[in-house]
Amino acid sequence: MMKDFIIATASTADLTREYLDEHDVPFISYSYTIGDDLYEDDCREETRQATYEKMRQGAILTTSAINTFSYHEFFEPYVKEGKNIIFLDMCRPLSSSYRFCDEAIEELKEEYPNTTIVNVDTCCVSGGLGMLVKHVVDLYEHDKSFDEILKWIEDNKLRIAHRFTVDDLNWLKRGGRVSNASALVGTLLSIKPVLYVPDAGTLDVVAKIRGRKNALNSIIEAIKKDVPEGSAIEFNINHADCLDDAEYVRDVLLKTYPDATITITGLGVVIGAHCGPGLFTIFYMTDKRTPQ
Numbered sequence: 001m002m003k004d005f006i007i008a009t010a011s012t013a014d015l016t017r018e019y020l021d022e023h024d025v026p027f028i029s030y031s032y033t034i035g036d037d038l039y040e041d042d043c044r045e046e047t048r049q050a051t052y053e054k055m056r057q058g059a060i061l062t063t064s065a066i067n068t069f070s071y072h073e074f075f076e077p078y079v080k081e082g083k084n085i086i087f088l089d090m091c092r093p094l095s096s097s098y099r100f101c102d103e104a105i106e107e108l109k110e111e112y113p114n115t116t117i118v119n120v121d122t123c124c125v126s127g128g129l130g131m132l133v134k135h136v137v138d139l140y141e142h143d144k145s146f147d148e149i150l151k152w153i154e155d156n157k158l159r160i161a162h163r164f165t166v167d168d169l170n171w172l173k174r175g176g177r178v179s180n181a182s183a184l185v186g187t188l189l190s191i192k193p194v195l196y197v198p199d200a201g202t203l204d205v206v207a208k209i210r211g212r213k214n215a216l217n218s219i220i221e222a223i224k225k226d227v228p229e230g231s232a233i234e235f236n237i238n239h240a241d242c243l244d245d246a247e248y249v250r251d252v253l254l255k256t257y258p259d260a261t262i263t264i265t266g267l268g269v270v271i272g273a274h275c276g277p278g279l280f281t282i283f284y285m286t287d288k289r290t291p292q
Helices: 017-022 045-056 068-080 098-111 126-141 146-159 169-174 180-188 212-226 243-256 269-275
Strands: 005-010 031-034 037-040 061-064 084-089 117-121 160-165 191-196 204-210 234-239 261-266 280-285
Touching (some): 031 269, 045 261, 045 269, 061 269, 068 098, 098 117, 117 146, 126 160, 126 280, 160 212, 204 212, 212 243, 234 243, 243 261
Parallel strands (some): 005 084, 084 117
Antiparallel strands (some): 031 037, 234 280
């Protein structure tokens, strides 16, 4: 049966291109520059890997917000087909694009007054957003209604836990997220920030751990507090060119959760541009978000 609405997302969901194409999920691409060259985030694994290799060689990435015109151009073909839209992108506090999306929606409502476009404040980012999109697409493919899906999102979006650790503080220094002095001291002492996305949708430092392996182990211990031993749970791991670390965490978790499904994919370049190669992220469903 032909549906009167679609689910759409953005490249910042860090889903694979294969998944997006297989499930016919339209996505809008964020852009980034390397030197004088402009690129679009195409969600392809080979693009992600090549980009992180360039970053390790010293290339600096800068990302750009999506403007109102681009959102308008993205949504309008579906609106012209009479489709309503549920749009899922990263959370409002982390996205300078969010207000431009709202502006485009207001323009389209004036042009097409019978259309409904919902720009969901997902309170998620990266693979957490990807996990939310996957659940929503599953509901969509099982013929849930527009309103039923929106209700499920609001009831469940804050159950998706986000845990991160950064390997190189110099990338945070370049983005103005830590001071030069903090980056220098942290690098000398091998300090690795552990980050978490709380209910507010911000990206907060919850611990500063000495040593990469210790930082990864602290994330594993936090997961064990969130998830009962033996749970048949789904974990999504996204990594910025640190596959060995991703596989280490997967193998340790499988000892506690032998029936878990653990997916490892490359991290999208938009998030990676701000935190650099070596960014490790993991996402899963829990009862509620608990940073520690």
